[in-house]
Amino acid sequence: MRTVVFDLDGTLADTGHDLIAAANRCFSGLGHGDLLDPEYDKSTAFRGGRAMLKLGFERLNGVADSAEIDAQFPIFLEAYAADIDRYTVLYPGMADAVESLLKSGYQTAICTNKPEALAEVLMTNLGVRGLFGALIGADTLPVRKPDPAPYNEAVSRVGGSLKKSLLVGDTSTDRQTARAAGVASVLVTFGPDGRGVADLSPEALLDHYDDLGDVVQRLIG
Template identity: 65%
Template sequence: MRTLVFDLDGTLADTSADLIAAANHCFCALGHGDLLDSRADALTAFHGGRAMLRLGFSRLDVPWSEDDVDAQYPRLLQAYADDIDRHTRLYPGAERAVETLHTLGIATAICTNKPEALAEDLLRRLGVRALFASLVGADTMTTRKPDPAPYLAAVARAGGTAARSALLGDTETDARTARVCGVPLALVTFGPEGRGVERFAPDALLDHFDALPDLAQRLLPEA
């Protein structure tokens, strides 16, 4: 079974505004107001909750430490869970493209560094959970991307094999994951970095989901 594994945040769906809002909820509760901007800081949002907290704290003219980040992280997760899909949308053409992959005999899976329960909830709310045969999140296993284990588990749980799989992502973490797993890599160009992701030397770039079926056929040719 040919399998295409998707990253979630910044690849399948634009989650940045809701992630930034959750981080700002923490800063507002501390009396600092909104320290992050949903547009300017979108790239940091796609690197996770702790990255957003570090960026916000770095903008304060007061000392802070990783203890402050650790203290706020559970609060960020709860704020995010409470309002996970206010602004989040699938990227244009994503749902149709995944459905087309299935008609081509290509299984689809999710491998994300978002906590599994949050990823499951978000995909259900977006109405696309049933389109993916497996989902492996940040806490599904004892390691997360770019460790190869989560990616390999996502492929296996979708009924595929690593030798006939490829990864679609948007960050250096995805590039490192594909490299360590020895699988083809495509990176999207509609995220905050645009075509800046070319520096990670992917096998292909995806400018719009309408082009995904043809791209997948090139990365995963039939035996």
């Protein structure tokens, strides 16, 4: 069974503003105000909560103490869960493109480094959870991307064939995951890194979800 697996943040939805807001809640709680910018720091947001906290503390102190990051991470998760979709939007054409894949006989799944429960809530709130047969989060397995195990599990849960699958993502983590799993990667160019993701040498670039069907057909039939 042909399967298309998607990353979430920066691939299916633009979640950057809400992620940055949650990180800034941590810094404000410590009396430092907002240290991160929703637009300028969006690429860091798509690399996860710890990456945002690290960046903020580096701006504040020149270095980031791992213990300080560990202490703030649960606070970040709580703040994000409390206001998970205030600004988040699906990328244009995403839902229609995934529905088209399903109608063409493909299986679809999500493999994200966002905690599974948060990913489930977000996709449900955005009204698109039903488009994906499985969702693997950062804590579904003992390991996360770029380890290939979460990707393999996503394919397995929808009854897919690894050899007839690919990963759609937006960062080097997704590129590394696909390489480790031995599958093709498609990197979107509408994220904060733009066409700079071409430097990661994916098998294909995706400029708009209108082109997804053609790209998938070319890579896995």
